[in-house]
Amino acid sequence: EIVLTQSPGTLSLSPGERATLSCRASQTVSSSFLAWYHQKPGQAPRLLIYGASSRATGIPDRFSGSGSGTDFTLTISRLEPEDFAVYYCQHYGTSPWTFGQGTKVEIK
């Protein structure tokens, strides 16, 4: 099973600032089958990025993903008020699929 470790646990930033979230895998994620989601309180998760760097439908270009192998990054270029949420990475290659424990992006 691939274990995904996200850091930091909490990121305190102001609107307009840049956010950089990390997701490290315990073994290589094949073919970059790595996705990012965010989840706001009381809502279901929403897909942001898949294939490590492809934006899902309707996701603004301030969200970008990068990385390969075992190290992946989600970058939000300029935080908007609606971006404050919990972010999860997930690998969906070889079963079992797993999620990281999450990074909370909170307003400073």
Add this chain to the structure above:
Amino acid sequence: EVQLVQSGAEVKKPGESLKISCQGSGYTFTSYWIAWVRQMPGKGLEWMGVIYPGDSDTRYSPPFQGQVTISADKSISTAYLQLSSLKASDSAMYYCARGSFRGDIVSPFDYWAQGTLVTVSS
């Protein structure tokens, strides 16, 4: 418009069983994998398993193998998650979600239902 709609919140007693439904619409239900994800109170997301409604091919995450049953009725575009011998530790939000790529098990989840809150308490 693609939609997944789950059955409503449930309150159960320890030892009881429960079946949560997830109805899909706005797309060819039989052609996309459906996953189930658990979120315990204040915690992260856990992938439980997936089913391909077209032929009911099912895969389980090891911690949930033998603990839950995933099924589907393609005639009514509905997938199910069955939990038996409920314990307080089964109290959680349960989500169903659709695999993004038609026919491909290797898919992120692009559409999610609203979730079903399960409370197990004596």
